[in-house]
Amino acid sequence: MLHVTKSVTVLRPREDVYRFWRDLENLPGFMQHLESVKTTGDARSHWVAKAPAGATVEWDAQITEDRTNELISWRSLEGSDIQNHGSVRFSDAPGDRGTEVHVELQYDAPAGNVGATVAKLFGEEPAQQVRDDLRRFKQVIETGEVVRSEGSLEGAGQGLFKQRPAQAAAVETRR
Amino acid sequence: MKATCWMGKGSVEVRDVPEPQILNQRDAIVRVTSTAICGSDLHLLNGVIPTMKKGDVLGHEFMGEVMEVGRGVKDLKVGDRVVVPFTIACGECWQCRHDNWSLCENSNPNAVLPEKMMGHAASGAFGYSHLTGGYAGGQAEFVRVPFADVGPLKIENGFSDEQVLFLSDILPTGYMGAEMCDIQRGDTVAVWGCGPVGLFAIKSAYLLGAERVIAIDRFEYRLQMAREKCGAETVNYSEVDSVTDTLIEMTAGRGPDSCIDAVGLEAHGHGLEYLYDKTKQMLMLESDRPIALRQAILACRNGGTISIIGVYGGLVDKFPLGTIMNRSLTIKSGQCHVHRYMRPLLARIEKGEIDPTMVITHRMPLADAPKGYDIFLNKEDNCEKVVLTTA
Numbered sequence: 328m329l330h331v332t333k334s335v336t337v338l339r340p341r342e343d344v345y346r347f348w349r350d351l352e353n354l355p356g357f358m359q360h361l362e363s364v365k366t367t368g369d370a371r372s373h374w375v376a377k378a379p380a381g382a383t384v385e386w387d388a389q390i391t392e393d394r395t396n397e398l399i400s401w402r403s404l405e406g407s408d409i410q411n412h413g414s415v416r417f418s419d420a421p422g423d424r425g426t427e428v429h430v431e432l433q434y435d436a437p438a439g440n441v442g443a444t445v446a447k448l449f450g451e452e453p454a455q456q457v458r459d460d461l462r463r464f465k466q467v468i469e470t471g472e473v474v475r476s477e478g479s480l481e482g483a484g485q486g487l488f489k490q491r492p493a494q495a496a497a498v499e500t501r502r
Numbered sequence: 503m504k505a506t507c508w509m510g511k512g513s514v515e516v517r518d519v520p521e522p523q524i525l526n527q528r529d530a531i532v533r534v535t536s537t538a539i540c541g542s543d544l545h546l547l548n549g550v551i552p553t554m555k556k557g558d559v560l561g562h563e564f565m566g567e568v569m570e571v572g573r574g575v576k577d578l579k580v581g582d583r584v585v586v587p588f589t590i591a592c593g594e595c596w597q598c599r600h601d602n603w604s605l606c607e608n609s610n611p612n613a614v615l616p617e618k619m620m621g622h623a624a625s626g627a628f629g630y631s632h633l634t635g636g637y638a639g640g641q642a643e644f645v646r647v648p649f650a651d652v653g654p655l656k657i658e659n660g661f662s663d664e665q666v667l668f669l670s671d672i673l674p675t676g677y678m679g680a681e682m683c684d685i686q687r688g689d690t691v692a693v694w695g696c697g698p699v700g701l702f703a704i705k706s707a708y709l710l711g712a713e714r715v716i717a718i719d720r721f722e723y724r725l726q727m728a729r730e731k732c733g734a735e736t737v738n739y740s741e742v743d744s745v746t747d748t749l750i751e752m753t754a755g756r757g758p759d760s761c762i763d764a765v766g767l768e769a770h771g772h773g774l775e776y777l778y779d780k781t782k783q784m785l786m787l788e789s790d791r792p793i794a795l796r797q798a799i800l801a802c803r804n805g806g807t808i809s810i811i812g813v814y815g816g817l818v819d820k821f822p823l824g825t826i827m828n829r830s831l832t833i834k835s836g837q838c839h840v841h842r843y844m845r846p847l848l849a850r851i852e853k854g855e856i857d858p859t860m861v862i863t864h865r866m867p868l869a870d871a872p873k874g875y876d877i878f879l880n881k882e883d884n885c886e887k888v889v890l891t892t893a
Binding site: 338477 | 526528558592608632
């Protein structure tokens with residue numbers, strides 16, 4: 328079992344932060360281990376996570392509580408590769424500091440091959456992964472996208488200083 | 503393209519490397535016309551800043567012409583001439599909104615590394631190890647500039663490269679060093695280090711109203727520049743028994759009202775103290791040699807201010823905390839919030855209040871960068887500042 332709580336402060340109004348997170352399809356944009364999240368019904372969604380060596384782990388989830396601008400909780404459904412639940416809570420930061428985002432995640436890895444894959448998914452430092460995800464979330468919501476450098480980290484457990492592949496954005500050039 | 507690469511401790515080479523690409527929508531690619539070697543680049547050369555990787559492109563003082571802009575850059579266009587601040591800042595986070603640009607919360611994609619070493623991360627910076635984000639530097643023909651809609655300052659009024667290049671780092675850094683002293687009428691300011699940042703700190707201290715500025719170094723040619731170009735009184739520390747006693751005597755027992763450390767973690771000195779720090783640093787028992795800083799703290803008048811703009815990387819020994827507490831000293835420091843100072847300092851250049859070209863002693867093509875590093879490191883040929891140009 329894996330239990331992680333992490334938080335970050337972002338300089339945006341609580342409504343904007345909530346709205347961005349409530350569209351679960353935005354999550355893979357900053358959560359490194361997620362390949363995709365598809366909304367499949369009113370409160371239901373299908374999640375695909377990337378595991379090492381091209382493997383994937385999939386599950387369906389249901390939003391169990393949704394309080395506008397305050398809290399979103401979700402839980403995986405029966406028959407998922409991995410049982411998990413989590414919540415994200417939004418609160419006003421003091422003064423002019425924006426919004427606090429508090430994330431809580433719990434994964435119950437199954438036994439056997441799937442369990443081993445799930446363990447690899449999170450590596451040796453799951454809390455650090457969530458911290459890195461929240462850092463990217465802050466980058467996306469404050470600056471518009473994940474910030475890259477020629478020598479960024481790929482993420483915990485994947486080796487320091489690995490060069491990111493260049494992913495060209497739209498460019499205007501006369502060169 | 504040609505770029506100056508860190509190839510290991512003590513080794514830089516100009517090599518062919520891939521040209522930079524737009525990686526984020528708010529990036530620009532700049533063709534570098536002029537770039538400079540900074541004293542802090544020597545810390546990288548000497549291997550005292552961790553997380554350098556063989557092949558990293560150096561350089562954080564540069565300017566040039568915009569060649570490409572990403573979709574998110576609205577106020578720069580191809581062909582614009584720009585000076586680029588060495589710290590990278592997003593302009594959107596709480597720190598940027600509070601004018602603390604070198605503390606940008608979003609521009610260091612490797613923030614996890616400094617968080618583990620220092621508790622929190624500061625901003626990204628060009629060509630300054632993976633601790634500051636792993637961004638390729640500007641001692642190259644081309645450089646990628648993130649958040650190009652925030653940092654680069656457009657230069658439009660016919661200034662030469664040499665007049666405005668140092669707005670990228672050393673002029674604002676020296677100025678901030680003096681500004682942090684909160685100089686009052688009648689103040690004496692002491693400045694450790696007469697490299698280019700030290701000279702700009704001296705000049706800035708006078709601009710901000712200092713009565714006297716006393717400069718400390720061991721190279722006579724640098725002390726001469728401090729006297730003749732900046733109007734400082736000087737102390738050659740290799741010729742006095744105690745810098746602290748000398749300064750206290752020069753101020754009739756009061757001590758300088760504020761003290762600026764423009765030296766940093768590779769300070770030199772003499773006697774047992776220098777030997778102690780040098781040995782501990784070699785053995786990696788201490789990452790930084792704070793000799794200038796210790797002197798500054800001891801010399802400073804009661805209730806005065808210590809302004810640290812010299813680079814420190816980690817931990818120091820024998821830090822005189824007791825004197826700071828008992829004598830009500832204030833310590834102010836920081837990587838320069840370059841974005842805050844570029845426009846006001848450009849205005850001072852335009853008015854003729856400061857001539858940044860005074861620090862330049864050597865000009866050479868980019869291809870000669872290794873030679874530039876060598877003479878700057880070894881203080882050969884009275885080297886104060888090396889500017890590299892592309893053809």
